[in-house]
Amino acid sequence: MKILLLNSVILLMFSGFVTAASVERHASMNEDHSKHKASLHTNHVERYTVPYQYADISLVDSDGLVVSANDLFSNDKPIVLNFIFTTCTTICPVLSATFSQLQKTLNELDIPPKMVSISIDPEQDTPARLREYAKKFDALPLWSFYTGKSSDIVNLQRSFDIYRGNKVNHIPVTFMRNTTDTRWLRIDGFVSNAELLSEYKSLVGM
């Protein structure tokens, strides 16, 4: 675990775009017992900006249509992204309720972003199950759901530094990216709708 964290610190430092906060965060995780406490207080939120590199994998949307990661993450619209799975009991309902609320405001904007939820349980989450889940959270057309090949989905999670070995160990993270940037704003933790909206507005310069 320590080696992994150290590796990610080194990788992030070489990437050249890392904010001071992100390095501090990774460094502090190696020392004290902050992680133990953090596990009891989920309202701990961290934000930082990282230029994630990912392979151009194929994803499948809730209508069964295939789309490449490059097309999905193309720069024609801002993107708000999270990773969920439909049978998840605790973290994902919170993340999805948050998107469900956020979409209402974002949908009213002149250029609404793409809101993207990618399943980290592709063995279970077929397009039909994603459609059902979208309905449960009243997803508007700007919010779409994707699944894919298991190995691709694991690699994508690794690219976004959210892979934690298995799906029930996954962490609550929201990503955003503006059209003019290759870097993603990463928000770790659970946030309010107001906070998320204000992050989005400042990201796209509103």
Add this chain to the structure above:
Amino acid sequence: MSICAISRWVLLIIIFSPSLVNAATIAEGERIFNDGMLPSGVYVEAAIQGDIPVKGAQLACVSCHRKSRLGSSESVVQVPPLDYDSLFSGVSLSVNEQRGVSQQGATQKRIYTDESLARVIRDGIKPDGQSLDEVMPRYQLNDVEMQGLLAYIKSFKLNPDPGVNETELHIATAFSDENPAEAAIMLDVLQQFFADKNANIRHETRRAQHTPWTREWWYKSYRKLILHQWHLTGSPETWAQQLELYYKEQPVFAMVSGLGTKWQIVDEFCESHQTPCLLPNIIQPPATEGYYTRYFSPGVVMEAAVLAQYHLVDPKETTVIQLVDQNLLSQLAASSYQKDLGKAKQVVTVSTDKLRQNNILNEMPASIRTVIYWGSSDHLSDQLISKLTAIEVERLCVSSTLMPDVNSIKQKWPGEFCVVSPYRFKNRQFDDARTMVWLRRKGLGDGVAMRLKFNTYYAAKLVSDAIIAIRGNFSRDFFIEKIEHMVDKSLIKPDYAHMSSGPGQRYMSRGAYVLVSSVNKEPLSIGYDWTIPD
């Protein structure tokens, strides 16, 4: 005092009188807990993170606290148990630590009253004045609705489920007399596995006698595992009665593995007794919904659906012949294939018995590229193979589940060969290593029925790991919840290529590959990648 004021008092007395908390009130609370549905028929509303509304089933209590109501753990979120002692008696000094292994670490001291429990559900404020994390929804419930929910929560006392006593935990395995040789192999694996487990817990039970109360819950949760053989004989119509008799004689906490074709009767038994049944070796689960029956695969019906998808996208495929044996599994596979492909292409179903007697293939349409055989290698005689090659069939497709020894036929078949298979086919030496060590040590590494042995061993290991993970909380629901969390982390593998599980997921491997070889000497490789029918 006006009549209106008097009636308000009467109402309040009715609401808060404990003697009047009846079954109907508890049932109303149960609907709020499980479905987020109020007695009025509208969804309960709540807020998370301060300003995010949720309603109904989106975040009903059961979502996080689970069916067991013993809470859960998902990375950063620890959800506490809601049993009566945890909520109303504070820290328990008894044997039971109301947590599973993965939930340990967070200490708790929560002594609630009705009023403070209502307050924490509505406002997230604990008895000590601190706030709960904002992922816990703040529910909008009026007094009557709250009364129902509290009555339901308070009805949950953590008593062990049937099949457990102070020293033993009972487990069954059920099998029909269709295939005695396979049943004997399955029993051999299970008996040796549980004998090993029991040998290892002798010290734990001794330590439990000399342990301080702070560690009681740890050592005293060990039980000797007793395996019961439920041999189902005669006609399947009589199985239900046989199962009831076995259960009456000795209730079991769970079932591990089973063998039989007409499995619906056993499936119904597991569901009606709310007994977790972990079923790695059932070739075709019944087409029912279920919670307590957990199968490894949706069976040959799923395999037929994957093969149909593969043939659907192949433009060269116009007419397909399916050869069907006179048995249920073969016919189920054929009708699934027909249903999925029949509209797009011409599918002709021929019984192998008929083909043996007459050369009906000569009457078939001219260009037949593919023949599928839904059966085992024993029934595909050399005579049948030569009848197929005589009309220049290019490709033979089979199911790896119905024909575990595909190579025996592949070697005889001169043309293209294709196998629909949910099983692992590469890197086997690495993934098999752990299980093979155990099987060899037990004298079971002889190459016979290895799929059955791998799957049975894996299921037995899951069961014993889940029993450790629930500690002294002998709740079957909690046991299932632990299994759901374990499959993705498991270091050993059954024969299935893609195993995963999660809350409420009935199957642990849901898809299949189509493996192909163009000529008979070539090894099989992926012709159509892992596909999960929608």
